[in-house]
Amino acid sequence: MHKFANPARFIRLSDLLLPWLMAVTVILLTGGLYMVFFASPDDYQQGATVRIMYVHVPAAYMAMLGYSVMAVASASSLIWKHPLADQIARAAAPIGAAFTLIALITGSLWGRPMWGTWWVWDARLTSVLILLFLYLGYMALWEAIEDPIKAAKACAILALVGFVNVPIIKFSVDWWNTLHQPASLFKMGGSSIHPEMLWPLLLMIGAFKAYFFVILLWRVKTLLIGRKIRALRMAQLGDN
Amino acid sequence: METFFAMGGYGVYIWPAYAVSLGLLLVLAWQSWRRMRQGQRLLEKLEAQNPRRRRGGHVTTSGDVG
Amino acid sequence: MSLSSVSARKRRRLYMVVGGLAVLGVAVALVLTALEENIVFFYGPSEVKEKQLPMGQRFRLGGLVEDGSYKMLPDGITHAFAITDGAEAVQVYYKGLLPDLFREGQGVVTEGTLRPDEVFMATEVLAKHDENYMPKEVAEALKKAGTWQGDGHGVSGSGDTPEKGEGEAVFKGQ
Structure with missing residues (x-):
C-alpha cells in the first residue's frame, strides 16, 4: 500500500494510467450515448423518458461511490496518516458533488413527466439533497481552515460523520414508503432491467467511472503540485 | 429526424437532462485540467528560478498538506 | 519513538474511528426510528x-x-x-x-x-x-x-x- 504513498511515484503512476483512462472514458461514453439514442427501445410504461435513466442512475451511483472514496480516504488519513489520503479525499469532493447535482437535476426532469412533480420531500430525494450539502460543506470546510493539518483533520471527521448518509440513501426506498421506486440494478436476485436496456446503462456507468478517476488523478496531482509550490516558496523566503 | 428529437413528446425533458449532465462534466473537466496546467507551469517557473533546489521532479513529502 | 508504540497508536486511532462510527450509526438509527412517522411519504x-x-x-x-x-x-x-x-x-x-x-x-x-x-x-x-x-x-x-x-x-x-x-x-x- 505504501508503495504508492510516495507522491512522486504516485504522479509517475498516474501519468502512466491517465491516457488509458481518458481513452476508456471517450470510448465508453461514445458507445453508451450511441446505444442510448439509437439502439435502445422505449420502455413499456415510461416510453422515451427511460433514456433519462441512462444518465440519472450512473450519476446517482457515482455520487455515492465518490462519497465512499472520500470516506475511505478520510479514514486512512485519520488512522494511518497515509500521506496521499487527504489529497484523494479533497479531490473526490467536487467530482462527487457534480454527480450529485446531475442526479438531482436529471431526476427532476424525469419526475415531472412520469410522477407529475419536479420534486417531493420523500426519504430518497431528501437524503440525496443532504448528500449534496455534505459535499458542499466539506469543500467549504477545506477553504475555511487556514492551517492545512487542522483542515485535513476536521474535514476527514466531517466526511466520516456524513458517511452514515450513504447507507440511508441506498436503503431509503426499502425502509420507508417513498415516491421513488426501489433499486433496479443493485438488488438481490439480479437486475430488473431488460438486457436491451441494461447494456447502455452499464456502458454509461463505466464511462462515468472512468471519467471520475481521470478527474480524480488530475485533481490529486494539482494538490500535490500546489503543496510543492508552497514548499518551494517557503524555502525561497528562507533564503532571502 | 423530427420524431427523433421529439422523443415521443418527452424531448423537452430528455434533451435538457443530457445537456445539463454533459455540460457539467465538461466544465468540471476543463476547470480541473486548467488548474493542473497552471500549477505545473508555475512550478516549472519556480524551479527554474531556484535551480539549487531542483531534485528531478521529486515532490517533497514533508509536513504541509493540501 | 519505538515502532511498536507507533502501531499501537494506529490501532488506537482505528478503534476510535470504528467506535465513533458505530456510536454515530446507532444514534442515527434511533433518531430515524423515532421519526419514522415523518419520514414515511405515504400511508397504505x-x-x-x-x-x-x-x-x-x-x-x-x-x-x-x-x-x-x-x-x-x-x-x-x-x-x-x-x-x-x-x-x-x-x-x-x-x-x-x-x-x-x-x-x-x-x-x-x-x-x-x-x-x-x-x-x-x-x-x-x-x-x-x-x-x-x-x-x-x-x-x-x-x-x-x-x-x-x-x-x-x-x-x-x-x-x-x-x-x-x-x-x-x-x-x-x-
Whole structure:
C-alpha cells in the first residue's frame, strides 16, 4: 500500500494510467450515448423518458461511490496518516458533488413527466439533497481552515460523520414508503432491467467511472503540485 | 429526424437532462485540467528560478498538506 | 519513538474511528426510528383504516389503482378510482390533471383529506413507477405467456403485501 504513498511515484503512476483512462472514458461514453439514442427501445410504461435513466442512475451511483472514496480516504488519513489520503479525499469532493447535482437535476426532469412533480420531500430525494450539502460543506470546510493539518483533520471527521448518509440513501426506498421506486440494478436476485436496456446503462456507468478517476488523478496531482509550490516558496523566503 | 428529437413528446425533458449532465462534466473537466496546467507551469517557473533546489521532479513529502 | 508504540497508536486511532462510527450509526438509527412517522411519504389503505386518522387532516395515501375501479363522475371533471394494497381499498375523488403514468394497476400517491363517508378527496395525484424496465414487445410477450405478475408492484403499502405485488420481472445477468 505504501508503495504508492510516495507522491512522486504516485504522479509517475498516474501519468502512466491517465491516457488509458481518458481513452476508456471517450470510448465508453461514445458507445453508451450511441446505444442510448439509437439502439435502445422505449420502455413499456415510461416510453422515451427511460433514456433519462441512462444518465440519472450512473450519476446517482457515482455520487455515492465518490462519497465512499472520500470516506475511505478520510479514514486512512485519520488512522494511518497515509500521506496521499487527504489529497484523494479533497479531490473526490467536487467530482462527487457534480454527480450529485446531475442526479438531482436529471431526476427532476424525469419526475415531472412520469410522477407529475419536479420534486417531493420523500426519504430518497431528501437524503440525496443532504448528500449534496455534505459535499458542499466539506469543500467549504477545506477553504475555511487556514492551517492545512487542522483542515485535513476536521474535514476527514466531517466526511466520516456524513458517511452514515450513504447507507440511508441506498436503503431509503426499502425502509420507508417513498415516491421513488426501489433499486433496479443493485438488488438481490439480479437486475430488473431488460438486457436491451441494461447494456447502455452499464456502458454509461463505466464511462462515468472512468471519467471520475481521470478527474480524480488530475485533481490529486494539482494538490500535490500546489503543496510543492508552497514548499518551494517557503524555502525561497528562507533564503532571502 | 423530427420524431427523433421529439422523443415521443418527452424531448423537452430528455434533451435538457443530457445537456445539463454533459455540460457539467465538461466544465468540471476543463476547470480541473486548467488548474493542473497552471500549477505545473508555475512550478516549472519556480524551479527554474531556484535551480539549487531542483531534485528531478521529486515532490517533497514533508509536513504541509493540501 | 519505538515502532511498536507507533502501531499501537494506529490501532488506537482505528478503534476510535470504528467506535465513533458505530456510536454515530446507532444514534442515527434511533433518531430515524423515532421519526419514522415523518419520514414515511405515504400511508397504505390498510394503515389508513387501522390508524383512524382524524377527519379533515391532510395526509398522503398511496397504493395501486384498483383494476376496473376508474371512472369519470357525471360532472365530467372528477376522476374516481380506488386505491388498494390488496387487503383494503379506499375510494378516491380527484379533480385535476392525472400524470402520464396514471393507469389501473399502477402505483399512485395522492394527497388530500378523508371525508366522513370514507372517500378520500385528493388535491394532488402523483404516479409511482416500479423498478422494472423492458421494451413494450417483451412486456406483451410476458403477458401472453402468462408469466406476467401484474404492474405496479413498486408500491409497498403496510404489512400485508398484496399477492399480486409479489411478482418480479427479473432479468438475470447475461
